[in-house]
Structure formats: C-alpha cells, structure tokens
Amino acid sequence: MKNYFSSNFRLGVLGGGQLGKMLLTETQKFDIYTVILDGAADAPCAQICNEFHQGSLMDFDTVYNFGKKVDLLTIEIEHVNIDALIKLEAEGLEIYPQPSVLKIIQHKGKQKDFFVKNNIPTSPHKRFSSLAELKKEQFNFPFVWKSAQFGYDGTGVKIVKSESDINLLADTDCIVEELIPFKNELAVIVARNKSGEIKTYPVVEMEFHPEANQVEYVICPARISEEVALKARAIALKVAESFEHIGLLAVELFQTANDEIIVNEVAPRTHNSGHYSIEASYTSQFEQHVRSILNLPLGNPESKVAGIMVNLVGEEGFSGNVVYENMAEILKMDGVTPHIYGKKETRPFRKMGHVTIVNNNLAEARKTAEKVKNTIRVISK
Amino acid sequence: MKNYFSSNFRLGVLGGGQLGKMLLTETQKFDIYTVILDGAADAPCAQICNEFHQGSLMDFDTVYNFGKKVDLLTIEIEHVNIDALIKLEAEGLEIYPQPSVLKIIQHKGKQKDFFVKNNIPTSPHKRFSSLAELKKEQFNFPFVWKSAQFGYDGTGVKIVKSESDINLLADTDCIVEELIPFKNELAVIVARNKSGEIKTYPVVEMEFHPEANQVEYVICPARISEEVALKARAIALKVAESFEHIGLLAVELFQTANDEIIVNEVAPRTHNSGHYSIEASYTSQFEQHVRSILNLPLGNPESKVAGIMVNLVGEEGFSGNVVYENMAEILKMDGVTPHIYGKKETRPFRKMGHVTIVNNNLAEARKTAEKVKNTIRVISK
Known part of the structure; x- marks a missing residue:
C-alpha cells in the first residue's frame, strides 16, 4: 500500500461541486492532500480543498495539465474531457473510474449497448x-x-x-x-477496488410525490421483499463486475409489475441516492469511494439505522441570495441533519442541499421526513 | 435566528488543531464561513478553512484584532488571551464559551474553588x-x-x-x-445554548492499560450501572448550569470505591472523550458545539451504536515524517474509522490521530478495538 496519509501523495478530483465537497470531508478525515479542478471560482470545494484550480472540465489541455499535477485522478461528475484522460492513462496516471468505462457510461447509447452485450436486464x-x-x-x-x-x-x-x-x-x-411500467424505482451503490474486492450497499427506494411525479424521499432500506432486494443487489454487482469498474458505481433500477429488476442507467460516481449513507451507514459512500480508488480494503456498507434523504431544492418564484427558512424548526427534530452545499444563489429547482433523517425505526423516520419536507423552505431574501 | 448558512456571517475560532479540524467538518456541512487563528502556519486547519490567520493565541493584540474580523467567536483550546476576549465582549462581540467562564476554567485553583462554592462534589x-x-x-x-x-x-x-x-x-x-482512589474514570459532555437548552451525552469510561497506567480506550456507553450513570450525568449537568456555560463542556469524573461521583476537572470545549460521537452518536460533539454556540436547537446526544476510541500517538523511538503502518489491516476490520489529524511529523507520544470502532455490540467493539491497538503503528520513515 502506498502512503496516502499525511504524505506527499496528491489526489486529483475533476469537479468541485457538492459531491466533491462531501468527498473532501473524507479526504480531510484521512489527511489525504486533495487537489480540485472546477470551472467556477466559487465552486463549493474552492475554499476547503488543499489546492483549487479553476478551469473547464471539458477542455483537453486544462484536464491534461491538471492530471500532470496529481498522483491519482478521480471524478465527481462524468462530463469531463475523456480524450485527455485516455492520454494521461496511457502516460501512466492511475485514473478511477477508468476512462474506458467513463467513455461508455458518458454516452447513453453505448451504455445501453453494453448492458445488452453483457446480458444485463434493461428495457x-x-x-x-x-x-x-x-x-x-x-x-x-x-x-x-x-x-x-x-x-x-x-x-x-x-x-x-x-x-x-x-x-x-x-x-x-x-x-x-x-416505457416500462414499474412498481418501484430503486438504486444500489456498488464499490469495487483494483484488487477486485466488491461490495453492494443496501437497496434504496425513491418515493415519488403522488401528483408531481418528482422524487420526494430516498429511503434506505427500500420497503421491498428480501427476495427482490437480493435480486437487485445481485444485478447491480453484475453491472460493476461487467465494467470491471474501479470506484463507486450507482445503479438505478426499476422493479417491474411482476417483480423483475431491470437496469435503468448507471452513474460512475457517488450519487444522490447514497447521501443517506453519511449518517446511516457504517461506511459512507464518500469514504467508500476513497477506499475503492486507492485500493484500500472496502468498509462495511450496511446501515446502523434507517435513513431517509430529502433534497433541498430552490423554491419556485425565488432567485437570488439563498435563505434556508425554518432551519431551527427542523434542527429541533430528532435525527435530522441538514447538508448545505454552499451555493450562494438559489434558483427554482436548483439543488442547494439535502437533509438526512435517521431513526432506528423506518416508519418514524418517514414521519419525520414528511415534517422536514413541509417545514424547510429554500427561498431568497 | 440569524442566517448562518451560506451567508455573510463569519464564525471565528481560536485554535486550528485537530479539534478545530473536526469542527470544520461541521461548519462545512452547514456552509458556515469559518475563520481560524493559530500560531502554526501548517496547523491542521490551515488549508481547509475559509480563511486562515497565523498568530499567537496568547497575544492580546493578535486575538483582539482577530475578534474584530468575525461575528461570533469560539475556541478549540482554552489557552488563549482572556483579556482580549473580555475587551471584545465588552465591545459587543458574542464569545462562547464566555470569557468569564474561560477565566475560571483556565486556572485550576479558581476552577476548584468554583466547584466548592457551588456544592459540586470534588476532592x-x-x-x-x-x-x-x-x-x-x-x-x-x-x-x-x-x-x-x-x-x-x-x-x-x-x-x-x-x-x-x-x-x-x-x-x-x-x-x-x-488522592482519591477510584474505580473508574468517567466523562460526560454537556451542551448548553444561550436559550438555556441543555443536553448531556451518555457517560464514557476510560479503560486504562493494566500496567502502563495510560488510557487505552474511551468506551461509550461506560460499563457502569444505570444508577451511577444517571448520577454522573446529573452532576455534569449541574456543573454546566452552575457556570451558565454556553457551548460544550467536558466534565471529567471519578467513580469512587463506594460509587460516589466526584468532579476531577472540566474542559470548556469539544474533548478527546467525545470523539467516538462522530461515528456513534445521532449528533457528534462537534455539530453539537456549533449548534450550542449559535443558539440553534440542540441535537439528540444519544448513540446509534456502541463506540470505542483509541488514540493514535507517536511510537517511542520515532521522530520525523509520519507513517501509519498497517492502515490497510485496520481498514479491513468492521466498523473501524481512522482519523488522521494532519501533522506531518511524529514524535514520541504526540497525538497524531484516533480510531473509532463502532458496533451494535459493545463487547464486539471492545475486541476489535484491541485488535486495532495491536495492529496500527505510528512511526516515521
């Protein structure tokens, strides 16, 4: 094992948004020197990483030159210049997830063809x-x-x-x-390291607003049978194995009317559906990503307690300097943790943060989640 | 409530060591702009806070001028220039814990007199x-x-x-x-905010090495009777109430041979005995400190799972660039989380980090903690 901790090792991350910010919590915990590239000078990661570089993730030279300054490269967003990554990899840089995998996943046509070729059930x-x-x-x-x-x-x-x-x-x-009619939209996060060690997180369920057809709650564990849960985890594992993916892979799934599991699409990174893990899991998805790309042993992906995640998005009709109304009210509720991503300006539907609700009892967590949802407002002054 | 989140509010912290670093995890989560003062340019917080100022915490002008740049001031270490704090407070700055409380606690003679005056049991x-x-x-x-x-x-x-x-x-x-012969050395962390809301954490127990007379494990919950635990929490609560303390107060206690609880001493801040809370508690001591000094509602201090903390200190005979030997071995163990403070140089007995072990079952956690202790080594290259 390399000496990553309080050493001269430099981890590079393409993207400095909220996923990068939550990753930094883990690299700070391990004292791994982390260098971030993002297009925006005021990206959520800008002030709190060891080194911040501003530049376009889609520009070949920018990404290539950034890669030359680090010892290992990862991403927090998949929309990056893959050609630069391919050249860097050819020149010996370790990049996880691998550019070849990103190239397939970045393109939904190639991604679907890959599923078909590898006998992964999909529509x-x-x-x-x-x-x-x-x-x-x-x-x-x-x-x-x-x-x-x-x-x-x-x-x-x-x-x-x-x-x-x-x-x-x-x-x-x-x-x-x-269009496949489905009973449930599910997701499974899979972690895999270079040694081939692989672990799946419990299945999460997206609960939709009955009218608006928008995801309101991400719930872990999903309220499905053990049989369906095991099938979902097995399929997600197969997807990661087929890609020989290194790093975190979020696998979005549908549970059909007759309890088949089919893959909708995948994201080659930490994912909104895994945010609950920061408070609920033995190993958060962000720590697991760090472990997997550095070829460290993977942590326990199971949960200490049930977790529900509510996204905080900008309310319609408000644009400008953000105010989180009624924060004190939700902080009064048991097991409630807000995460504020650090975007100064709100806009309608902009993802500004999320709130995790944990409880020993899932039904109790679900009640609190609804109270949180009905209480907090993301508005502007 | 003030608008602390993604706003122009500036939180100042005196001290940029490991306690400040773990506090930053929470201010980052809430996106509270945090400004740190520390004497060392390479302090653990230096690169990961919003703004870092280098200067002596004991120097009147340095502390006073720093205080003028922030909207609310707290500490991560109690050895600071109190006269500067008293002047800042007189000029209207909110400082928590209050300078008057720090002045008493900073001096062990005054601290003991305070206990006696307030009928707090002590030797x-x-x-x-x-x-x-x-x-x-x-x-x-x-x-x-x-x-x-x-x-x-x-x-x-x-x-x-x-x-x-x-x-x-x-x-x-x-x-x-x-010298009071004691059965157990215990600690209770108390959080109190400006509104007077007050919460105590569960009692933790220090387990000593049988020969070396050094604390080896901090164990939560302490393996004591419910009766003794309730007495310990009640006394710790009384101490915080007596001080009218705002912020976190760590109360170190002895359980005597005949199950009396007496106060040894207090620390007016987050504390080594509360590190387990990051992984084990619904609300970590660092989040609770942020909540208490900002007069936000306090979070649930109870535990999701049992937690044990092992300090990582520099091994005797090694000085220089630190290497954490056998990190991969401990990362293989279930529920094990290392925290590396970010000090590049190890020295004999220097506090370099800690490891938390969590498990549903305390006895299992205790077994793993012993394995961790016997596996990881903090040495130099």
Missing part, C-alpha cells in the same frame, strides 16, 4: 444519431426519449406521448426506450 | 502561589499536585509520594489535591 432500446433519423421510424406511444449525452437530473429525458411530441425533441444523438 | 484541595509557600505545609503522602495553568494531556499533573518528590515540583501557582 429494449434503439439508437438514433439525429432527429431526422428518428422520424423515419414507426413507434408505439408512449415511449422514452433520452439525449445520448450530458443529461443531468432528468434533463435530456422525455416521455413522448404522440407524433406531435416528436417535433419538440432536440435534434441530437439519442436513444429511444420502451 | 479536597488547597491552593499555593509558589513552591516555597507549598513547602511550608505538612502533607499526607501520596497527594496530587497540579500546575494551576497551562496543563495539557497530563502535563502539569504529578502524584507526589514523598518529601523528596516535592523538590522536583515546578515553582509555580499550583493546587494540591487529596
């Missing part, structure tokens, strides 16, 4: 390189359209219900999927 | 202003001698067994205490 799909090409095809409505690249938090995904909807689609490289 | 003591004055007195041996000021981690404390030992004592303001 049937077709790839198109332009809107014109797509228009030549006959479809059963409704279907799911996804931009092949750069989608984020639901952007770049549309449910197409009729011919007229097709004309509203962007003219871009895309995939079309069968 | 009988006498104060002396010099060694010459002490020598005039007749003593029963053995007794405990404590330097009145600036003791740290056992420095400034001596067990005096004979007349000849007296000649080895420093010529300084000091106290002499009766």
Whole structure:
C-alpha cells in the first residue's frame, strides 16, 4: 500500500461541486492532500480543498495539465474531457473510474449497448444519431426519449406521448426506450477496488410525490421483499463486475409489475441516492469511494439505522441570495441533519442541499421526513 | 435566528488543531464561513478553512484584532488571551464559551474553588502561589499536585509520594489535591445554548492499560450501572448550569470505591472523550458545539451504536515524517474509522490521530478495538 496519509501523495478530483465537497470531508478525515479542478471560482470545494484550480472540465489541455499535477485522478461528475484522460492513462496516471468505462457510461447509447452485450436486464432500446433519423421510424406511444449525452437530473429525458411530441425533441444523438411500467424505482451503490474486492450497499427506494411525479424521499432500506432486494443487489454487482469498474458505481433500477429488476442507467460516481449513507451507514459512500480508488480494503456498507434523504431544492418564484427558512424548526427534530452545499444563489429547482433523517425505526423516520419536507423552505431574501 | 448558512456571517475560532479540524467538518456541512487563528502556519486547519490567520493565541493584540474580523467567536483550546476576549465582549462581540467562564476554567485553583462554592462534589484541595509557600505545609503522602495553568494531556499533573518528590515540583501557582482512589474514570459532555437548552451525552469510561497506567480506550456507553450513570450525568449537568456555560463542556469524573461521583476537572470545549460521537452518536460533539454556540436547537446526544476510541500517538523511538503502518489491516476490520489529524511529523507520544470502532455490540467493539491497538503503528520513515 502506498502512503496516502499525511504524505506527499496528491489526489486529483475533476469537479468541485457538492459531491466533491462531501468527498473532501473524507479526504480531510484521512489527511489525504486533495487537489480540485472546477470551472467556477466559487465552486463549493474552492475554499476547503488543499489546492483549487479553476478551469473547464471539458477542455483537453486544462484536464491534461491538471492530471500532470496529481498522483491519482478521480471524478465527481462524468462530463469531463475523456480524450485527455485516455492520454494521461496511457502516460501512466492511475485514473478511477477508468476512462474506458467513463467513455461508455458518458454516452447513453453505448451504455445501453453494453448492458445488452453483457446480458444485463434493461428495457429494449434503439439508437438514433439525429432527429431526422428518428422520424423515419414507426413507434408505439408512449415511449422514452433520452439525449445520448450530458443529461443531468432528468434533463435530456422525455416521455413522448404522440407524433406531435416528436417535433419538440432536440435534434441530437439519442436513444429511444420502451416505457416500462414499474412498481418501484430503486438504486444500489456498488464499490469495487483494483484488487477486485466488491461490495453492494443496501437497496434504496425513491418515493415519488403522488401528483408531481418528482422524487420526494430516498429511503434506505427500500420497503421491498428480501427476495427482490437480493435480486437487485445481485444485478447491480453484475453491472460493476461487467465494467470491471474501479470506484463507486450507482445503479438505478426499476422493479417491474411482476417483480423483475431491470437496469435503468448507471452513474460512475457517488450519487444522490447514497447521501443517506453519511449518517446511516457504517461506511459512507464518500469514504467508500476513497477506499475503492486507492485500493484500500472496502468498509462495511450496511446501515446502523434507517435513513431517509430529502433534497433541498430552490423554491419556485425565488432567485437570488439563498435563505434556508425554518432551519431551527427542523434542527429541533430528532435525527435530522441538514447538508448545505454552499451555493450562494438559489434558483427554482436548483439543488442547494439535502437533509438526512435517521431513526432506528423506518416508519418514524418517514414521519419525520414528511415534517422536514413541509417545514424547510429554500427561498431568497 | 440569524442566517448562518451560506451567508455573510463569519464564525471565528481560536485554535486550528485537530479539534478545530473536526469542527470544520461541521461548519462545512452547514456552509458556515469559518475563520481560524493559530500560531502554526501548517496547523491542521490551515488549508481547509475559509480563511486562515497565523498568530499567537496568547497575544492580546493578535486575538483582539482577530475578534474584530468575525461575528461570533469560539475556541478549540482554552489557552488563549482572556483579556482580549473580555475587551471584545465588552465591545459587543458574542464569545462562547464566555470569557468569564474561560477565566475560571483556565486556572485550576479558581476552577476548584468554583466547584466548592457551588456544592459540586470534588476532592479536597488547597491552593499555593509558589513552591516555597507549598513547602511550608505538612502533607499526607501520596497527594496530587497540579500546575494551576497551562496543563495539557497530563502535563502539569504529578502524584507526589514523598518529601523528596516535592523538590522536583515546578515553582509555580499550583493546587494540591487529596488522592482519591477510584474505580473508574468517567466523562460526560454537556451542551448548553444561550436559550438555556441543555443536553448531556451518555457517560464514557476510560479503560486504562493494566500496567502502563495510560488510557487505552474511551468506551461509550461506560460499563457502569444505570444508577451511577444517571448520577454522573446529573452532576455534569449541574456543573454546566452552575457556570451558565454556553457551548460544550467536558466534565471529567471519578467513580469512587463506594460509587460516589466526584468532579476531577472540566474542559470548556469539544474533548478527546467525545470523539467516538462522530461515528456513534445521532449528533457528534462537534455539530453539537456549533449548534450550542449559535443558539440553534440542540441535537439528540444519544448513540446509534456502541463506540470505542483509541488514540493514535507517536511510537517511542520515532521522530520525523509520519507513517501509519498497517492502515490497510485496520481498514479491513468492521466498523473501524481512522482519523488522521494532519501533522506531518511524529514524535514520541504526540497525538497524531484516533480510531473509532463502532458496533451494535459493545463487547464486539471492545475486541476489535484491541485488535486495532495491536495492529496500527505510528512511526516515521
């Protein structure tokens, strides 16, 4: 094992947003010198990493030159210049997740093809390189359209219900999927290190708002049968093994009407669905990511207590300097921990933070989560 | 409530060592802008706070000028220039713990007098202003001698067994205490905010090495009867109430042969005996300190799981660039979390970090703690 702790070892991270910030908590805990690259001078990580570099993650030279300054490179966002990573890797830099894996996952068409090739259950799909090409095809409505690249938090995904909807689609490289009716949207985080050690986190469940069709709560453990949970973990594990992925992989899954598990898509990094782990798990997803990329033994992914996560997003109708209204009210509630990402300006639906609710009893945590959701407001002055 | 989160509010902290570093984890989580003053340019906090100022904590002008740059001031070490704090407070700055409380606690003679005056059980003591004055007195041996000021981690404390030992004592303001034989050394952390809300953490127990007479494990919960535990928490609460202390107060206690609880001494801050709380408690002592000084509602101090803390101190015979030998071995063990403070140089007995072991079952945690203790070594290259 290399000497990572209070040493001259330099860990590089592409991206300095909230995922990077929560990763820094872990590198600080281990005193691993961490260098961050991000496009924004006021990125959440800027003031609290050992060294901050400002520059575009999509620019070849910027990423390449940054890579030359570190001993091992990882990412907190997958939209980065992969060509620079490939060159750096060829020149001997360790990069996890591997550029070859990122290249596949970054492109939803290649990602789906990979699932099919590796017998990973997923909804049937077709790839198109332009809107014109797509228009030549006959479809059963409704279907799911996804931009092949750069989608984020639901952007770049549309449910197409009729011919007229097709004309509203962007003219871009895309995939079309069968719309699978599902009972539950689930996720499993998998960690794998260079030695091939691999561990899956418990299954989490996304609970949707009954009308708004938005995820309201991420719940761990998912309220599903043990049989379905084991199937979900086994499939997620298979996905990470197929990629020979090193680092954290978040596998988003659907539980179908007849309890089949199919893979929706994957993210090659720490993930919103794993934020509960900071308070609830023996090893948080962020510590686990550090362990996996440095080829340290993986930690216990099981939970101490049940955990529920509520995203804090900017309220509609408010833009400007953020105010977290009623913070004192939620801090009064048992087992409630707010995480504030450090973005000074709120905008409608901008992810500004999250709140974790933990309790020995999941039903109690669920009640508190609803109170939190109905109490705190992300507004502006 | 003031707007502390992602706002222009500036929290000042006197001291940038490991306690400050673990506090930063919490201020980062809440995105509270934190400014640190420390004498050492390479203090553990230097690179990871929002703003770092280098300067002596004992220098009036340095502390006063630093205080003028922040909206609220706290400490991570009690050895600071109190006169500067008194002036800042008189000029309207909020300082927690209060300078008047720090002034008493900073001086062990005043601290003991305070206990006596407030009917807080403690061992009988006498104060002396010099060694010459002490020598005039007749003593029963053995007794405990404590330097009145600036003791740290056992420095400034001596067990005096004979007349000849007296000649080895420093010529300084000091106290002499009766040596009380005790069954257990315990500690209770109390949090209190400006509104008067007060919460005690569970009692922790110091387990000593059978021969070396050094604390080996800090164990939560202490393996004592519920009756003794409740008495210890009640006495600790009374101490904090008596001081009208705002912030965290660590109360060190002895359980005597006949199960009386007496107060040994107090520390007006986060404390080594509360490090287990980061992994084991619903609210870590560092988050609780932030909540208490900002007059936020206090969090739940109870534990999710049992926790044991092992200090990582520099091994005898090694000085220089630190290496944590066998880190991979301890990371393999379940529920084990190392904290590395970020001191580049090890020296014999220097506090370099700590390891927390958590488990649902305290006996299991105790077994793992012993394995950790026997495995990891803090040495130099």
